[in-house]
Amino acid sequence: MTKTDDLQKLLDILPLDIKNVLEQHPQRDSLIEVVxxxxxxxxxxxPDRAEYLAESGISHDQIRYSIQRVGHFGGDNRAGLAQTLHRISAIRNRAGDIIGLTCRVGRAVFGTIGMIHDLVETGQSILLLGRPGVGKTTALREIARVLADDLNKRVVIIDTSNEIAGDGDVPHPAIGRARRMQVSRPEFQHQVMIEAVENHMPEVIVIDEIGTELEALAARTIAERGVQLVGTAHGNQIENLIKNPTLSDLVGGIQSVTLGDDEARRRRTQKTVLERKAPPTFEIAVEMLERQRWTIHESVADTVDALLRGRIPNPQLRTVDADGKVTIVRQSPTPLRGVGQDGFGRGYEVGNPRQEEESKLSPTMTVGGWRSTGRMIPLAAVPEPATREQEFERLLDESLARSDRFNSDLAVNAGPNGEDLPLHIYPYGVSRHQLEQAIQVLSLPVVLTKDIDSADAILALRSHVKNQSKLRHVAKARHVPIHTLKSNTIPQIIRTLRRLLDMDEPVVPDERELSLFIQNGSEDELDALEEARLAVEQIVIPKGQPVELLPRSAKVRKMQHELVEHYRLKSDSFGDEPNRRLRIYPA
Structure with a gap:
């Protein structure tokens, strides 16, 4: 990594006695700030200590000496030096007079984002989190340069305190071809953010220190317009943003939801729970633990959902060594067999030539909380390609396993949408008994589940779907398709199951299907269904003529109606009891 700091320009504004001490200091190049x-x-x-530079205290004259050599102090009590990245912050008394200065060294560090270069190239919005002084602004500056120079994108920086691109009207060369918009007052930052999108057609907006609700809303507006966002916010972890009502919208916002009795029992939680309100403004979050050790949340939505459900997320931990090699390991909340409690798991390295090789993090490295326990899951290694003989044996084994499980005429590899069979269906308002009966009699590769998270599809009555908006929202959030049927009848159930499995309907139902319409198995029911079947197959369908059946009871007529519907024909009951009977019409 290459560093440029123009340190001498900062030393020139200090009183002479302080300047002389620092110019001769052996650790001058690692100076962070002068107070x-x-x-x-x-x-x-x-970085590792602080030391006094004089034996006497600072006087009014010394403070005035420094103030006269810096730029104008803005509404945020910050000033800078033209063409540099240094920042001078003022402390005022109640009368508004400056009685203290913090002179912070600004450095442009090239190559500092090697750990997340692959994420920057994805075009997704990235949020950087971390304590003050960990290097968020430095990383932000380098990201802006890479996007503008290396990826040739139109980048606009919203520079509220002139900390990213330096003081003065000409931006610092460290931002490359990126453009910079200054903000007259900090409270106007959200307006300048919107102005940048409306007036300058950026592909990327870079923002430092999103700290108010208006700025969070402006960031969401920008993201919804298809512009990539790269920003920072104060907070060490995503949990801090979730608990912060001002900034929680950056990760999707939080709302209280009341669950139904069935859903609460299924989740094994109380009825009132917290859920994410909307998609996150930033798809990726980076927790900057130290300058060379960052935690990566590749999907902020998944991380927030896991935290709200009381689960521990599974992010990446990336570190970089002195040679610029990046090591990536996957963190896990549970220990794995073969992974020591005092060390980290194995990962892979992404070197400068982007060649991956095995590596191991130092066991002495510690991370706060459970991350320090060494319980890591290494990223899965890429398997070696199988030979043609091995691939053939694998396919043969799978074929034999399928033939043992299902009938040969129903053995398929996947459902209509690519789901693995058997297909897991979550019934909603549909007779579970009739579903199980149809699945068993027809030997369909379908399993009924009570867990919507493990379902491949939801089978529901159309009337229930119309009246239950919550079901639609839950299905949409979990990306589970809803298949509806008009009524709770055997023909509708069989037809829908076949459609789910992408199976062709037979022209004439087989005997297995006809047995589903029998309820008690009495002789009267069997005779009535056989009469209806023969009438349909021998007269109505081949000759196109209507047929009247013998008078039957209401219960038996209902079974005949369902059987006729199974043939996709229409039927009516007419006459008075006890001579009321069925009339079947051709299609």
Whole structure:
């Protein structure tokens, strides 16, 4: 990684005695900031320690000396130096006079985003999280340069404090070809964000320090217009944003939902739960634990859903060594056999030439919380391609296994939408007994489930779907298709199951299907159904003539109606009891 800092320009604004000490300091190149407070000794801060620079306290004259050599202090009490990335922040007393200065060194570090270069190229919106001083703005600046120079995208930076592109009207070269829009007052940042999209046709908007509800709403508006967002927010982890009502919209927002009794029992939770309200503004989140150790949430939506359901997410942990090699491991909330409790699992490395090789993180590296336990799942290695003989043996074994499980005429590899068979169906408002009977009699590769999360499809009555908007919302959120049937009858159930399995309907139903219409198995029922079957197959269908059947009871006539419907024909009951009978019409 290459660093440029123009440190001498920052030292030139300091009082002479402080400047001379720092110019001769052995750790000058690692200086983070210089703090000068009225009446207190000046202090220099380095990554590992802080030390005083003088024996006497800072005077009014020394503070005025520095103020005269910096730019204008804005509404956020920040100023800068033209053509540099340094930031000077002021502390004021109640009268508005400046009584303290924090002179922070700004450095352009090229190559700092090697850990997430692949994510930047995806075009998805990325949110950087981390404590102050961990390098969020530095990474943001480098992302803007890579997007503008390497990926040739139209990038606009919303630079509220001139911290990304430096002070002055000419932006710092560290942002490359990206353009910069300055903000007159911090409270106008959300307006400038919208203005950038409306006036300058950007493909990418870069924002530093999203901190208000208006800015969060503006970010959502920009994302919904198809513009890639790259931004930062204060907070160490996604959990901090979920609990922050001002910024929770960045990860989709949180709402309280009251579950029905059945759903609450299925989830084994209380009836009132928290759920994500909308798709996240940022698809990817990066938790910057340290400068060389970041946690990657590839799907913010999945992470938020898992956290709200009390589960521990499964993100990536990426680190980079001195040679620029990136190591990626998958974190797991549960220990795995063969993974030590004091070390990390094995991962793979992404080197500068992007060649993957095996690597292992140092066991001495620690991460806060359960991440420090070393319970990691390594990313799955790419399997070696099988030989033709091995592939043939595998396919043969699968074929034999299928033939043992299903009839040969029903053995298929997948459902109509590519689902693995057997097809798992979640019935809603449909007679479970009739479904099980149809599946068993016809030997269909279908399994009924009470868990909608494991279902491949939902089978529901059309009237129930119309009246239950919640069912539609749940199915949409879980990407489970809903298949409807008009009524709770055997013909409708069989027809829908065949449609789900992409099976052709036979011209004439076989005897197995006819047995489904028999309820008690009495001789009267058998005679009535056989009469209806013969009338349909020998007269109505081949000759196109209507047929009247013998008088039957209401219960038996209902069975005959269902059988006729199974042939896709129409029938009516006419006459008075006890001579009421069925009339079957041709199609």
């Amino acid at each position: 000068m407070d009225l009446g207190r000794r000046p202090e220099a801060r380095f």
